[in-house]
Amino acid sequence: MTEPPPWPATPPAHGSVVLREFAETDVSLALELGEDPYVPLIGSLPAHPTRQEAEDWVRRQQTRHAEGRGFPFVITVDGTAVGTIGLWLRKLSEGIGILGYSVSPAHRRRGVATDALKAITGFAWTVPGVERIELCIEPWNRSSLRAAEKAGYRRERLLPAHQEIGGVARDMLLYVSP
Template sequence: MPRPLPPWPATPPAHGAIVLREVALRDVDMVRELSTDPYIAQTGTLQADADGAHARAWIDRQSARRDEGVGFSFAMADAATGDAVGHCGLWLTELGQGRATAGYVVAPSARGHGYAADALAALTAFAATVPGLHRVALFIEPWNAASIRTAERAGYEREGLLRSYVTIGDQRCDMLVYAMVLPSDGSGHP
């Protein structure tokens, strides 16, 4: 039986230049920009070159993730402007076993500013406040040097290579596993 998820954080998780907030309709332009990256369409539920209606439908799906018991879907927002620069999620379908996975993506025009590492640090600090959660894992393509740097900057450690782990597009792909073991002292800080 799935464990109930905690409420949305009363104070939005933040780190450095990023604050995490609920995905909202004002994020349509950022979502549409994400959809221009052909790889993103192969790895999630956002279709390639989404129009406004498709972007709004994706936002609606993200907004329902917590209530469905899947996890927390956050807009990665610039702390100074509140404008979304990407998306990240803490996926809690294995919360009953103390495990979660996380993911992040930055809009093409916002890449190279350290937003993903700040978002992952904020997301991980939030994860440490979720009762019963002990471990957060990331699955990263071996060729994705930027994502590997992001994971390492946020304090995640490489645990291994999962060969032929997932299908992306029409190809079987390897994935690196990075993970963070959360403190058991209840401090809320990894």
């Protein structure tokens, strides 16, 4: 395994958002996100997780960087954990960084996702080898589409049956960073 790119010395931030590493205290955020009907379909967090499952999920996030998978961050506003965002490096050999994010239902529609995208995008451009940043969003997810566009991302194309979500191959809209 090659050495992963270094963790940022200064936490990425934009507007009211600061991105930080996962901590044991983020179990409550995992429990909250696990109650959302969509979030467990798009990642490794189980739906309606037990405390143990939430703790295990947080521990997995804490190992992702050392494994070379990417940079998982907790989105915070005034020190409160409100969501997650990650820069994933599975296509770094092609020069591509991939973003994914989720915001707790209680903190949506406040510009958090837009600020988090701006924060991680600024950081992503500093990661050696990243020449393009991609983000895939389901066409029905208007809030996420708006957040990406407000963060400066532009829609590139529709990717038919691109990603399996909840056991179904779903169309995704590919967005790219400016």
